[in-house]
Amino acid sequence: MISPLLLRRLGMGVLAPVLALVMAFVIVAIVLQLSGFDAFGVFGRMAQVGFLDKYLIRSLDKAVPYFFAGCAIAVGFRMALFNIGVEGQYRIAALIAAWVGAKLSLPPVLHVLAIVVVAMAVGSAAAAIPAVLKVTRNVNEVVSTIMLNFILGGVGTWLLVSYLRNTSGTGNNTETALIPPSGRMPAADSVLNAIGFQVPPGESVTGLIFVAIALGIVLWVLINKTRFGFGLRASGLNPIAAQASGISSKGMIIKAMLLSGALAGFVGLPELLSNNYKFVSDTFPQQLGFTGIAVALLGRNTPLGIALGAFLFGFLETTTGALQFSANPALKIPTEMALVMQGAILLSVVIAYELVRRFELLLEGRAVAKAAEKLPDPDPEPAGAAA
Amino acid sequence: MTAVIERPAAPPVRAPWRDRVRRAAIWAALVFVTLAVVRQVTGANALTSAGTVNDAIGLAVPIGLAALGGLFSERAGVVNIGLEGMMIFGTWFAGWAGYQWGPWAAVLGGIAGGALFGLVHALATVTFGVDHIISGVAINIIAVGATRYLSSRFFLGREDGGVNQSPSVPLIGRVGVPGAGGPLGTLEGKHWFLVSDLAGLLRGLFTDVSLLTILAVLLVPAAFWLLWRTGFGLRLRSVGESPVAAESLGVPVYTMKYAGVVISGALAGLGGAFLVTVYDGKFLENQTGGRGFIGLAAMIFGNWRPGGLAAGSALFGYTDSLRLREGSAAVHALLLFAAILLAILAIRAGVTRRWIPAGALAVAAVGFGVVFAVTDQVPAVLTPLVPYAVTLVVLALAAKRLRMPAADGLRYRKGETG
Numbered sequence: 001m002i003s004p005l006l007l008r009r010l011g012m013g014v015l016a017p018v019l020a021l022v023m024a025f026v027i028v029a030i031v032l033q034l035s036g037f038d039a040f041g042v043f044g045r046m047a048q049v050g051f052l053d054k055y056l057i058r059s060l061d062k063a064v065p066y067f068f069a070g071c072a073i074a075v076g077f078r079m080a081l082f083n084i085g086v087e088g089q090y091r092i093a094a095l096i097a098a099w100v101g102a103k104l105s106l107p108p109v110l111h112v113l114a115i116v117v118v119a120m121a122v123g124s125a126a127a128a129i130p131a132v133l134k135v136t137r138n139v140n141e142v143v144s145t146i147m148l149n150f151i152l153g154g155v156g157t158w159l160l161v162s163y164l165r166n167t168s169g170t171g172n173n174t175e176t177a178l179i180p181p182s183g184r185m186p187a188a189d190s191v192l193n194a195i196g197f198q199v200p201p202g203e204s205v206t207g208l209i210f211v212a213i214a215l216g217i218v219l220w221v222l223i224n225k226t227r228f229g230f231g232l233r234a235s236g237l238n239p240i241a242a243q244a245s246g247i248s249s250k251g252m253i254i255k256a257m258l259l260s261g262a263l264a265g266f267v268g269l270p271e272l273l274s275n276n277y278k279f280v281s282d283t284f285p286q287q288l289g290f291t292g293i294a295v296a297l298l299g300r301n302t303p304l305g306i307a308l309g310a311f312l313f314g315f316l317e318t319t320t321g322a323l324q325f326s327a328n329p330a331l332k333i334p335t336e337m338a339l340v341m342q343g344a345i346l347l348s349v350v351i352a353y354e355l356v357r358r359f360e361l362l363l364e365g366r367a368v369a370k371a372a373e374k375l376p377d378p379d380p381e382p383a384g385a386a387a
Numbered sequence: 388m389t390a391v392i393e394r395p396a397a398p399p400v401r402a403p404w405r406d407r408v409r410r411a412a413i414w415a416a417l418v419f420v421t422l423a424v425v426r427q428v429t430g431a432n433a434l435t436s437a438g439t440v441n442d443a444i445g446l447a448v449p450i451g452l453a454a455l456g457g458l459f460s461e462r463a464g465v466v467n468i469g470l471e472g473m474m475i476f477g478t479w480f481a482g483w484a485g486y487q488w489g490p491w492a493a494v495l496g497g498i499a500g501g502a503l504f505g506l507v508h509a510l511a512t513v514t515f516g517v518d519h520i521i522s523g524v525a526i527n528i529i530a531v532g533a534t535r536y537l538s539s540r541f542f543l544g545r546e547d548g549g550v551n552q553s554p555s556v557p558l559i560g561r562v563g564v565p566g567a568g569g570p571l572g573t574l575e576g577k578h579w580f581l582v583s584d585l586a587g588l589l590r591g592l593f594t595d596v597s598l599l600t601i602l603a604v605l606l607v608p609a610a611f612w613l614l615w616r617t618g619f620g621l622r623l624r625s626v627g628e629s630p631v632a633a634e635s636l637g638v639p640v641y642t643m644k645y646a647g648v649v650i651s652g653a654l655a656g657l658g659g660a661f662l663v664t665v666y667d668g669k670f671l672e673n674q675t676g677g678r679g680f681i682g683l684a685a686m687i688f689g690n691w692r693p694g695g696l697a698a699g700s701a702l703f704g705y706t707d708s709l710r711l712r713e714g715s716a717a718v719h720a721l722l723l724f725a726a727i728l729l730a731i732l733a734i735r736a737g738v739t740r741r742w743i744p745a746g747a748l749a750v751a752a753v754g755f756g757v758v759f760a761v762t763d764q765v766p767a768v769l770t771p772l773v774p775y776a777v778t779l780v781v782l783a784l785a786a787k788r789l790r791m792p793a794a795d796g797l798r799y800r801k802g803e804t805g
Contacts, residue, residue, distance in 0.1 A: 147775040339532025346525040
């Protein structure tokens with residue numbers, strides 16, 4: 001039998017994200033209605049379109065980088081570290097990995113593996129800077145990573161323009177050379193078709209989706225079932241107690257940031273290995289590091305939750321994109337609405353979690369009070385003493 | 388007869404701010420003379436030209452306004468990395484109000500737009516107890532999407548308007564000391580050591596200055612006065628240092644935090660309006676270009692104080708102005724400037740027998756000198772990174788001398804004891 005306590009915790013776990021989504025949709029509905037759109041029509045159409053194979057597949061494909069970004073952020077969050085630097089880390093990692101990938105000539109599987117390793121290594125190295133600054137100079141990682149996002153971005157542009165640019169190609173585009181076919185990731189389409197999805201022609205899901213699933217499982221085991229994971233969670237919940245029980249907080253900060261940076265290295269890989277096969281300065285996806293924050297929070301920092309959050313964000317993007325082609329002007333919302341929705345969800349998520357947490361505390365307090373009533377009075381007043 | 392209690396005569400205390408002002412003046416003079424020397428040596432006349440000075444002030448103002456915004460929020464204990472987002476809203480609302488009712492309406496619109504999202508940040512962090520960083524990140528994300536959305540709603544289809552820009556907004560008027568430009572310009576043209584430099588500085592400061600720039604510069608002492616010389620400021624800062632103690636003395640903690648964060652948003656929004664009404668004459672997408680974050684950097688660089696953040700903003704505005712006006716050659720001369728300044732700092736540290744910093748500074752000075760000698764320009768893409776790099780270095784090296792408000796970034800619930 002499931003204990004009522006467990007049931008309640010489970011209910012609370014579900015309640016918070018649901019409450020958050022309801023809040024976000026109310027906010028977005030008000031915005032839409034105020035600016036002359038038919039909010040319910042828009043949501044209805046999004047739900048209707050979103051589950052068509054074409055858009056479902058697209059959402060799945062879009063969700064993969066969001067998932068990686070969410071995981072990178074979540075590893076930091078688990079020990080109360082805020083790695084805002086995922087943004088800068090994944091971009092520099094992708095740039096270097098793209099350049100190395102185009103230079104190398106290796107057999108198929110090894111080639112992909114080499115690119116992945118380079119991306120992870122560069123991401124880790126970039127994340128090591130704020131980690132070292134934090135443990136040696138006590139510099140707040142939020143501030144240092146904000147600064148580093150700009151610095152790494154600028155250094156990346158400089159490296160690309162001066163050294164890593166493809167000079168033999170056409171024109172003066174600021175992009176790296178193409179990664180040869182041996183360094184590309186096969187699409188997941190045939191496997192997906194085999195297990196019952198129907199990938200329509202013209203659509204494709206990156207093969208990295210399986211990497212993402214495997215990574216999610218590994219991460220879950222690592223955080224929940226290993227000594228390292230225990231240290232991570234303990235340091236996050238109570239750093240002083242963790243330190244007292246022999247967990248080096250400085251060591252944990254370094255390890256967590258390196259892991260977070262390595263995961264950030266994955267964020268740019270779908271673009272490199274499955275979509276474009278090169279780093280193009282102007283069109284390389286941006287802001288994924290920040291989206292990752294929202295995804296991690298929505299998913300409560302667990303791999304499964306992050307996967308659901310990532311899918312939801314992909315879903316919002318593809319469906320608002322689909323509404324662009326709507327004939328009805330009351331439904332034809334601008335694509336920027338996806339960003340507004342994502343921001344609204346992010347804000348609602350944290351507010352909802354806080355409200356649910358307070359509610360939970362209230363319930364707990366009541367339960368304790370109730371239990372206390374049932375206890376025999378420890379100090380009964382002698383009969384008739386009051387008279 | 389009542390006993391007269393003799394008070395011991397108070398020792399003559401010099402107000403600490405007087406000391407600070409004196410030291411700042413000495414440093415400013417030192418920096419200026421060094422710049423003059425570097426100009427004389429390298430021949431990079433742009434270093435102290437009126438144009439550079441004038442542009443530097445204009446570029447420093449939006450950074451400084453964002454930094455002042457950060458100051459009000461963080462002094463009340465709320466970390467505000469949503470400054471960038473509030474500034475973006477400021478630019479949009481300035482564009483929206485400005486094309487309809489003129490530049491001063493744009494200023495009010497920018498202030499209101501920034502303040503509105505300051506209110507959102509306050510609601511999330513103070514009332515709902517949301518993590519300050521997360522709320523700030525959310526505001527930054529929303530700002531980008533919402534302004535583009537609003538533009539497509541309100542600007543698309545109007546003259547000059549579109550999804551990424553507003554119709555034109557008239558610029559705010561510019562003023563100057565009459566008759567000062569001519570003689571100073573002549574003097575500047577002679578390129579005499581120090582004299583021409585001073586003429587350039589004065590001409591840059593007193594001719595062709597936007598009215599809004601003057602207003603914005605006055606806001607720095609005004610902020611100092613408000614935060615350090617009034618009861619309101621004392622209460623606001625007490626909330627940022629120890630909300631528990633403040634509440635026990637009857638300070639309305641939530642109200643003060645709300646006030647700080649809303650003022651913060653208003654100032655960031657004013658910074659946005661400045662970009663619209665002094666520079667571009669319209670709202671543009673990505674107009675802020677990370678200035679909200681640079682403002683945050685300037686505030687940290689300035690140790691959470693108005694004078695310090697003004698100095699930080701001036702430094703960042705100055706490097707930006709050199710880059711935009713003269714390109715990489717003038718910025719290259721700054722390497723020599725940095726080397727000399729670091730050498731002076733090293734000597735100062737050596738005189739007071741702090742050998743380790745002295746050694747580090749000396750090494751850095753030599754490093755800059757070598758880079759100056761062996762290169763002949765700084766890559767143009769790297770110059771905009773100066774604010775971020777300087778802030779990171781300051782954070783890493785001077786972390787012990789920086790002191791942020793004690794309860795900055797901490798969640799506070801009414802009635803909870805600390």
